[in-house]
Amino acid sequence: MSENSHVLYAREPELGIAEFRRVLVESGLGETRPVEDEARLQAMLSGANLVLTARLNVEGRPLIGVIRAITDFSWVCYISELAVSQSAQGLGIGKSLMDAARRELGPSVAISLISMPDAVGFYERIGMKRMADAFWFSRKR
Template identity: 80%
Template sequence: MADPSKVLYASEPALDVAEFRRVLVESGLGATRPVDDEARLKTMLGNANLVLTARLDIEGKPLIGVARGITDFSWVCYISELAVSASAQGLGVGKGLMDEAQRQLGPSVAISLISMPDAVGFYERIGMTRMTDAFWFSRKR
């Protein structure tokens, strides 16, 4: 189990795709992301302009969480993944990543995301406002 006092949060634009994949799988998001398509994962990371990581401050600095987003750094940021390894869930790592996003983006940038149904309570607990008017064109593959 992770010690929350030993978690380092940072911007990591060159995140290794294998580490990203591992956290997606361990977090439970692997069922909803293309984790078996390395090229697509690389593209997802390469085109995100906000990649934040949570790593344990121990030898090897293992990755335990990632927030990936798209932002203009002026008006809005869309968080497309907030993934925390199962072993670190419930320890404040997800909130820490969202706090780091707010810190790096500043008070003039709004943050939006689409929650998985079982994570809605988490976002409400950390103070995000539920929006009712969201729309979606589904992907074809």
């Protein structure tokens, strides 16, 4: 766990569905994720082998950010979500979560993700390289 005076960053493999859903909705990702389907949210959390959180360092430790990822911890990590509550956006929480992921994974593991159009500038600002060769089969639901 790393912390500063305001935010605690930690690996949190047992993150609860309610908190995960709340941050997805508060971040704006609730429009693109199955937030009304608890079983699917649970499967998303259970299937991730790296979950990092950002919590306010106050009583109750409210969740304000999360990274959900799948990795082999050796070659590559795919970040499925980087969600930060809108009230905490612009405060460095997303960058700090990405920095925590990079520390957790080490320098020999590449990180990839597919950005929502509104977030492209954020990923470019934190130094991620835009890749042209990405491919996608859309899900049915």
